[in-house]
Amino acid sequence: MMKICPLCGSKAVGQIAVDRYYCWDCLVEYDKNNRIHEVLEDGSLNTFEVPEPYL
């Protein structure tokens, strides 16, 4: 099953782990609960929930 990006709706996503995906358009990781894991410039991860209107 192909999952679209919860942020931009792009289908250009790759699965990087069992429940982790990567969007090539907005360059963020997210999981099956639609939590976004943004990779910051220093390499750390910033995790946040997708705002309701995007779900």
Ligand SMILES: [Zn+2]
């Ligand atoms: Zn995206």
